[in-house]
Amino acid sequence: MxxxxxxxxxxxxxxxxxxxxxxxxxxxxxxxxxxLAQVTQLFREHLLEKALSCVSRLDNPAPASHSEGEFSDALxxxxxxxxxxxxxxxxxxxxxxxxxxxxxxxxxxxxxxxxVAMAIHGLxxxxxxxxxxxxxxxxxxxxxxxxxxxxxRAALHTFKAARxxxxxxxxxxxxxxxxxxxxxxxxxxxxxxxxxxxxxxxLCDLLLITRTRFWQQQMQGAPPHRARxxxxxxxxxxxxxxxxxxRRLAQADQPAMHRVFLHEATARLMTRxxxxxxxxxLDRSLRRRGPSTTKGAGEQESRPTAREQAEALQxxxxxxxxxxxxxPGQRGGMLAEAARSLEKLGDKWTFHECQQMxxxxxxxxxxxxx
Numbered sequence: 071m072x073x074x075x076x077x078x079x080x081x082x083x084x085x086x087x088x089x090x091x092x093x094x095x096x097x098x099x100x101x102x103x104x105x106l107a108q109v110t111q112l113f114r115e116h117l118l119e120k121a122l123s124c125v126s127r128l129d130n131p132a133p134a135s136h137s138e139g140e141f142s143d144a145l146x147x148x149x150x151x152x153x154x155x156x157x158x159x160x161x162x163x164x165x166x167x168x169x170x171x172x173x174x175x176x177x178x179x180x181x182x183x184x185x186v187a188m189a190i191h192g193l194x195x196x197x198x199x200x201x202x203x204x205x206x207x208x209x210x211x212x213x214x215x216x217x218x219x220x221x222x223r224a225a226l227h228t229f230k231a232a233r234x235x236x237x238x239x240x241x242x243x244x245x246x247x248x249x250x251x252x253x254x255x256x257x258x259x260x261x262x263x264x265x266x267x268x269x270x271x272x273l274c275d276l277l278l279i280t281r282t283r284f285w286q287q288q289m290q291g292a293p294p295h296r297a298r299x300x301x302x303x304x305x306x307x308x309x310x311x312x313x314x315x316x317r318r319l320a321q322a323d324q325p326a327m328h329r330v331f332l333h334e335a336t337a338r339l340m341t342r343x344x345x346x347x348x349x350x351x352l353d354r355s356l357r358r359r360g361p362s363t364t365k366g367a368g369e370q371e372s373r374p375t376a377r378e379q380a381e382a383l384q385x386x387x388x389x390x391x392x393x394x395x396x397x398p399g400q401r402g403g404m405l406a407e408a409a410r411s412l413e414k415l416g417d418k419w420t421f422h423e424c425q426q427m428x429x430x431x432x433x434x435x436x437x438x439x440x
Contacts, residue, residue, distance in 0.1 A: 114154050114179045115265065121147035121186055122268035125193075126326075140377065141190050141415055148183045155179035177211040185225045186269070192232040192276050195283070195419035200233060221266060221273075224251035228273050232280050241284055242308060248277055249312045256318065267319065271326065274316045278333045281309045283419060285340055301340035309337055324372040328355055332381055339389045349394045355382035377415055380408035384424050387431075402431045 124144035155176040184206040191199040207229055214222045231244035252274055255266070262270070285301050301309070313333050320326035335351035338344075355374040374382070386394075387401050395401055405428050412421035 110154065111176070114151055114176065117147050117151040117154065118179070118182060118186070119265055119268070121145075121151065121183075122265065122272065125186075125190060126268040126271050140375065141194060144190055145187060148187050151183045152180060155183070178213060181207070181211050181214065181222075182269075185222075186272070188229055189225075189272050189276050192229065193279060194416045196416065197233075200229070204229060204233065220251040220254040221269060224248050224255055224273055225269070227251060228277055228280070232276065235280060235283055235287070241280070242304060245277055245281055245312075246308050248273070249308060249315065252277070253311070253315055256315065271316070271319045271329075274312055274319060275329055275333075277312050278309065278316065278336070281305065281312065282333075282336050285336075286423070300342055306337070306340060309333075309340065313337060328372065328374050328378050331355060332378060332385070335382075335385060339385065345390050345394060349386065349390055352382045352386045352390070355379055356386065376411045377417070380411045380415075380417075380424070381420055383408040384412075384420050384427065388423065388427050402428055405431070 121144045124140045124147070184203050188200055188203040188207055191203065207226060210222055210226070225248075227244050227248035231241050231248055234240045234244065252270060255270060256262075285305060288301075313330070316333060317330050320330050331351045331354045335348050338348040338351070355378045383404055387405050392401075405424050409421055409424040409428065412424060
């Protein structure tokens, strides 16, 4: 089994898991756990962390996937995690409550892999993939059903909200439930694990994106020749609550703050606030990416990812006054560049929004190539 793991991900990753296991032992004869099973369980956690590092900006100054491959790379780790969860060595009750003795599998690892995969497909607005995964997420393992941890329920309601997007009462209601469970998961005195924090951040980001998409749907459904749709008090309250949660998770984490800036800009667009400050927030994600520079002793400058740049471009070109932006031709070229990144990422929703904006610009000017 260890030889398979080493061939797949290298000896350093396996050695890291072994060191973590050995550091947990209080004595060679005091631990009832099967060492190989314990190491492989830690390795499954390692794979989940790697998948999350591809899509979460939390505690991640240099994302594992800084380009358009962040979603596909994460899904590859999750696929391998599912394979490992199907081959649990010698499961016994003393090893882990995560293991199913009847099947010799790890249903909890399977479930969390499905949760992260469904969150990724939610970010991509891939409805077919979400529908395929939803039964796996809805069927929560018994150990999680009986747990007092509200994070699994936050995940379930987040996905329910994304699935019924467009139905006001249901979608916003599920968003509110998910946000409440998410805030509850941040409470307590226990320090959350790195995996918990990354999942919390990912779910909160998806919640805010779901609320943004609902607002965009309302904008598109508004009668023509009328003032731009302004979000209702109910929409704004829920959005601000989730934004506060995201801000709390990010705190002084500079890479994660890029997501906060984007959602803060969206909140201002929803309220039709002064566009100058909104433009400043979006501009933080519009700066060109380049080689990371050293700001201080070991402190690395954080730059927006390709996804963050594309999202900021779409918001700026769609909702900010033209006077704050470049000329129509240049804007079209920037949107075309964003659309290419979004297409590679598989973000169907924002790609479609970019395409629509390009068509609108083309009606009055020629879209230039970047």
